[in-house]
């Protein structure tokens with residue numbers, strides 16, 4: 040891993056950084072210049088343990104030789120080819136491999152370039168599917184409070200995080216939200232799926248009574264709400280949502296942009312929880328974060344519904360210039376192979392109990408009001424400073440970075456999601472650093 044001070048530009052003002060406190064950052068930049076395995080290296084030559092797999096995406100760890108080589112080869116061979124009315128082999132191959140590893144029933148793949156685009160694609164497909172079946176009045180889209188579905192207008196409209204919505208006007212008409220499943224009074228310090236909260240699924244029935252089932256196209260939920268600060272589904276909850284949606288002819292979409300590709304110790308959360316959605320959105324771990332790519336997996340029923348009419352006609356008027364891009368597809372193929380060859384999903388499942396114990400050992404530290412976990416995900420909720428929400432966790436983030444640990448914070452919650460190649464020594468190191476940070480926060 041090389042580090043190079045000269046890589047840091049003198050002027051940081053032009054780049055308007057996403058989801059960042061720009062002024063704070065530019066006064067005291069935190070610059071990463073290289074990465075390998077479980078570690079980043081900073082511009083000033085320090086190693087930083089990656090406690091977040093980048094942004095929940097580098098599941099295989101950093102700079103994997105197979106992925107690097109696949110991208111290098113592909114860019115030299117076929118840099119770009121359109122996917123409208125013409126094809127190239129990689130995209131078809133990747134779609135096949137995805138279907139092979141996806142939960143039973145997922146048989147087709149529509150490619151996008153990010154989680155946000157995957158979500159908007161799935162929402163559009165849902166509405167178009169009902170129309171194709173003669174139920175064009177089913178246009179309403181239901182999300183859930185506290186869920187995150189990216190930043191495009193569709194995803195923002197079904198998103199349930201107030202701060203991500205409230206600057207952007209009325210958003211899409213005809214959306215609504217069921218209640219979230221957070222019940223700290225009953226579920227605090229739960230290990231794995233919470234015992235309480237299955238009844239929150241009944242909130243979908245409330246919205247159905249309010250709007251009429253025959254106006255609703257789809258319900259989209261994250262099986263585990265990640266960006267809001269990690270909320271795991273209560274036992275039986277996702278099953279109940281499936282039952283309600285099936286009963287009323289409403290499509291169920293699982294947004295697995297975070298939970299896809301081994302994060303919970305299975306390929307997808309749908310498989311782990313034994314619930315069959317009609318569509319799954321994914322991105323991030325699909326290419327190990329190397330090249331942007333997203334995908335929507337659908338059932339055969341959904342795809343077949345569009346495959347009617349004259350054969351020379353386009354069936355779905357939707358797609359992106361970079362849908363199934365050759366280089367992203369090559370990165371995806373190499374990533375899926377890396378997961379399989381290195382047994383990374385199995386490693387995540389095997390290490391999860393150790394991870395759980397190490398995480399919960401932080402109980403009792405100052406300001407810690409909840410700890411929750413599943414697979415290789417952990418969350419530590421801190422009591423907010425009165426009148427200054429988010430400040431305590433952000434201070435923890437800054438101190439952790441100084442100590443050589445990358446964590447992610449949202450509100451006053453610390454979210455942890457290390458690369459899946461983590462070994463036992465690394466949780467010890469990670470939680471050792473975090474213990475020090477949390478003990479010395481004030």
Ligand SMILES: Cc1ncc(COP(=O)(O)O)c(C=O)c1O
Nearest residue numbers: 153154155187188189294296297
């Ligand atoms: C569940 C979920 N959906 C969608 C997105 C948006 O993905 P992207 O940032 O790639 O657009 C994210 C990103 O974190 C996510 O966690």
